[in-house]
Each structure stands twice: as C-alpha cells, then as structure tokens.
Amino acid sequence: MKFTISRDALLKPLQLVAGVVERRQTLPVLANVLVVLEGDQLSLTGTDLEVEIVGRVQLEQAGDSGQITVPARKLFDICRSLPDGALIDFIEDGQKVTVKSGRSRFSLATLPANDFPNVEDSAQDLQFSCGQSIIKGLIDSTGFAMAQQDVRYYLNGMLWEVSQGQLRFVATDGHRLALSTEQIDINCPENKHAILPRKGVVELSRLLEDSDAEVTVSLGSNHVRAITEHYTFTSKLVDGKFPDYERVLPKNGNKTVIGERAELKQAFARTAILSNEKYRGVRLLLSDGQLTVTANNPEQEEAEEQVTVNYSGDSLEIGFNVSYLQDVVNVLQSENVKFTLSDSNSSALVEAEEGGNAVYVVMPMRL
DSSP: OEEEEEHHHHHHHHHHHHHHSOSSOSSGGGGEEEEEEETTEEEEEEEOSSEEEEEEEEOSSOOBOEEEEEEHHHHHHHHHHSOTTOEEEEEEETTEEEEEETTEEEEEEOBOGGGSOOOOOOOEEEEEEEEHHHHHHHHHHHGGGSOSSOSSGGGSEEEEEEETTEEEEEEEOSSEEEEEEEEOOOOOSSOEEEEEEHHHHHHHHHHOOSSSOEEEEEEESSEEEEEOSSEEEEEEOOOSOOOOGGGTSOOOOOEEEEEEHHHHHHHHHHHHTTSOTTTOEEEEEEETTEEEEEEEOTTOOEEEEEEEOBOOSSOEEEEEEHHHHHHHHHHOOSSEEEEEEOOTTSOEEEEETTEEEEEEEEOOBOO
8 A cells, every 4th residue: 555645635634533532442454544545536534433533534545455454543643743734655565564754654553454443334214414524513512411320320421302394302311301402304204213322422412513514414324324425324222211201301390491692601600709619609689670699619618690581580599510500602693682580499501592493501519
C-alpha cells in the first residue's frame, strides 16, 4: 500500500475515527485504525466492538491499493503535529508503515487487517433519511439528561422512538427527563423503539453536521447505522426496556411562570456559586411577579437573586438541583422560558414559552 494525502484532508476523519478507539484494550488490534485503499478511495475504520465509525476520503490521485492496521492514537498525534498544508506519504513496508512529510519520517508498527473485527450486520427493520441537523438537534437538546454510570444500564443511553411521520428522542437519569420531537417524512405504521448507548450518542453527535446534508438511518433489532456522504456510523443497541416516560410528564400543573431565559440563566449561574458543592440545591420562592432564587452551603454562606417573572397566584417554595435547571436553560433557544408547577413536592415541567418541540421535567429536592 502506498499513497499521498494532505494533512488537512486526513486530520478530521482520523480524529473522529480515533475518538472511538479506547486507550486500554483487551485485543491489541482494537487500539489500531484499519486503513483500506482502493484506487483513490481511502477508508479509515475505528471500533471498540460497541461503536464503529468508518471515514471515507477521496485522494487527489490513486495510490497502490491495500489494507493494514496502524496505531490510531499515534497516527493521529503525528498528523496533528505536522504543519498546516503538509503532504503526507504513507508507505507500507513489510511489518511497518512509514509516514513521511517534508523532513519528518515516522515508522509505525502494524497488525494484519484480517485481525480487525467487523461489526456484524443485523436485519434492517426500518430505514429513513432526513437532514443531519435534525438528528444532531434532537441529540443536543436531550443528551445532557442521559445517566452516566447508573446501575440501571438502560438509562445510560438515549431512547429513539420512531412513529408515523415522527422521530422522538428521550433521555433521563431518574432525576430529570428531556424529550424532543421532530416531524419527518417516514412511513412507520408501528412504533419502533431503540436505546442507543451513551458513547454511541456522543460519537454520532460529533460526526453529524449542523446542515441539511442528508443522513440515512437504519434501525435493526440490535444495531443502528447512520450513513452520511463521508462517514458510516454503526452502534450496538442497549438490550433493555426504557421507562414509560409518558407517566413522568406532569399533567396537573396549575402554576405557570414565564421568565426571560438570559436573566434566569445568569441568576442560576450566580446562585450556584454558593450552593452546596455536593447537592447543588437552590430554593425558588415564587410570589406575584417575582422569583427569588436562594442558595446556601455548609460554610453558612448565602446567595440571593431576584428575577422579575410573569406570575400571579399563591406563593410557592420549592427546591431544585441548580445544575439541572442550568442544563435546561442552556439548551433552550427561546427568548422566554415557561415553568409549570403544582406544589413543592411535584416535578416541574420546563419548556419554551411558545411550546416548541422539546419539554423537560425536573424533580424537586427537599432542602
């Protein structure tokens, strides 16, 4: 195998592919990236057996075809350290690969391409296409609510629910819930559910563009695959049952509070400074036309912010984890935010004032 490629053309796909590769591997070949050349078509593949990303690059001129695996992290670090606009010569030589650029020369150990695992195909039950920005937007507006290392493993991921003409993503860690829905052109008479693992969600979001460029998604019984012009992403699905999120959505909220998002965002950020570092609790005191946010900590320090809001009704005092409130106001794009509350022991429903396609549920805290 032998080819020449510009550093700039190689760097982004290599970065995305190498991002999947775990540093500590049980199989040595999993620390490598599979490099395959067919004429002027170069493909780079990285996997951790759960998630696989294939990046495709078209060379300016054809090289000598072949396939080999090379250390992912080392190859990426080499490319990143070379100057902008540099040309890289990639030459396979027996058990080694030589990477040359200008007066720099690197010799990397290789492993045979035959040792590289392939994510097996599963029967594709459902396929649809839409703009990349739709999937990326749904992930960005819900991903923060995924659990990190919960023993309820199905919460360490994101529910994809596909129904007739509609795509919905849901994430929850048991303390808050994020739900976002988009209308898309899809024929799906029966609802289909799939849970993507956390790592798959993060990697897919990284390679999708915020554009109308198309992505084709295939949902199988145990895999999801997303294909764009330059990448093929495949992830195993989490084998589990996602909680019935419809039951979590508060239905009987009788207190509606509307506030300016930017003002609330700043108030939450400032009171968070003096909240308890472990529990991150803040107290919200609601009265006619005003929301008072207070925080204190074991050092007896206190913070208080007053925000003008659109509210009239009985006064209410309720506690929340301020980080959860900050996450919601950070992802909402609207000018105003609407909180729907009922009492100090019930969850709050948070959304854009005009509704929109995303709703958030935050459980209260006892302070």
